[in-house]
Amino acid sequence: MRRTIDWNDGAVLIIDQCALPVEYRTLRLRTVGELIAAIQRLAVRGAPALGAAGALGVALAARAHGEDLDSVRRDATALAGARPTAVNLSWGVERALGKLAGGPDAVLAEARTILDEDERVNRAASRLAADEVLRRCERRPLRLLTHCNAGRLATVSWGTALGVVWHLHEAGLVEQVFADETRPLLQGARLTAWELAEAGVPYRVLPDSAAATAIARGMVDCVVVGADRIAANSDTANKIGTYPLALAAAHHGIPFFVVAPESTVDESIPDGAAIVVEERDSAEVTSFAGTRVAPESARAFNPAFDVTPAALITAVVTEKGVR
Numbered sequence: 064m065r066r067t068i069d070w071n072d073g074a075v076l077i078i079d080q081c082a083l084p085v086e087y088r089t090l091r092l093r094t095v096g097e098l099i100a101a102i103q104r105l106a107v108r109g110a111p112a113l114g115a116a117g118a119l120g121v122a123l124a125a126r127a128h129g130e131d132l133d134s135v136r137r138d139a140t141a142l143a144g145a146r147p148t149a150v151n152l153s154w155g156v157e158r159a160l161g162k163l164a165g166g167p168d169a170v171l172a173e174a175r176t177i178l179d180e181d182e183r184v185n186r187a188a189s190r191l192a193a194d195e196v197l198r199r200c201e202r203r204p205l206r207l208l209t210h211c212n213a214g215r216l217a218t219v220s221w222g223t224a225l226g227v228v229w230h231l232h233e234a235g236l237v238e239q240v241f242a243d244e245t246r247p248l249l250q251g252a253r254l255t256a257w258e259l260a261e262a263g264v265p266y267r268v269l270p271d272s273a274a275a276t277a278i279a280r281g282m283v284d285c286v287v288v289g290a291d292r293i294a295a296n297s298d299t300a301n302k303i304g305t306y307p308l309a310l311a312a313a314h315h316g317i318p319f320f321v322v323a324p325e326s327t328v329d330e331s332i333p334d335g336a337a338i339v340v341e342e343r344d345s346a347e348v349t350s351f352a353g354t355r356v357a358p359e360s361a362r363a364f365n366p367a368f369d370v371t372p373a374a375l376i377t378a379v380v381t382e383k384g385v386r
């Protein structure tokens with residue numbers, strides 16, 4: 064399957080990201096309920112992929128409910144609320160809902176347009192970001208550090224932060240990518256490492272807690288990450304652990320880049336203080352690979368995202384340019 068998420072014969076088809084890298088399998092989601100469950104357990108994840116999921120979910124709802132538009136809107140509200148931080152999810156839902164008056168076929172056509180646009184805008188944003196990396200980093204070939212997964216699995220295809228790596232790798236300019244493992248759900252160790260291996264890019268996985276040490280030792284030329292929501296002032300929400308990377312990068316004087324499609328920019332909020340950060344189940348922290356590692360009484364603090372202040376970001380790059 065070339066795309067992470069697609070429409071196939073009346074259903075939403077996804078690569079099951081909970082199974083990777085042990086098993087590559089696809090899932091057919093036939094109802095909005097199945098899609099919401101897949102979003103919440105992160106079988107489909109990453110802000111741009113969630114935008115596509117939101118739009119395709121409205122297409123499912125429109126087909127299921129026909130002329131009962133209130134039921135379609137109820138499903139759309141549930142979809143948009145499935146995860147609160149990535150603005151792309153509600154953006155995709157709203158775009159598809161905007162075509163509701165045209166009937167189910169018009170809604171599906173809009174969802175398909177979003178899928179087609181995704182690769183184009185992410186290629187463009189990551190091309191511009193790669194140029195910015197080359198402008199601001201002297202060393203060749205480059206050693207880049209990334210966090211979570213902002214690759215093709217986080218988008219319909221291609222990727223954002225990893226899209227930068229693909230462009231630079233095509234030009235023979237990547238020495239190595241450091242992939243933070245990304246506690247607690249290991250999107251870096253499981254998904255980014257899988258993508259880098261598939262693409263033949265040299266990489267090392269490191270614990271999130273080793274990233275500042277790698278930067279301090281001069282092993283990293285720049286940090287490149289994706290985003291879940293970018294406020295009007297460019298404060299940026301991304302996977303928990305991004306903010307400490309920005310602090311370490313600033314302290315040691317290396318550039319810190321955020322790469323995202325324009326659909327991740329939320330001009331309606333002035334700054335990061337207004338971003339709602341999803342809190343997830345304690346068990347994700349108190350267990351590891353299904354085995355409890357903390358005492359039964361342990362409760363966890365498990366925010367899924369953090370907010371990096373704009374002052375710590377060298378450049379936020381979208382398909383429209385550097386913000």
Ligand SMILES: CSC[C@@H](O)[C@@H](O)C(=O)COP(=O)(O)O
Binds near residue numbers: 111210222250290302
């Ligand atoms: C191009 S993806 C950008 C972000 O969505 C990504 O970095 C991220 O934080 C994903 O978090 P996740 O919880 O795995 O959905």
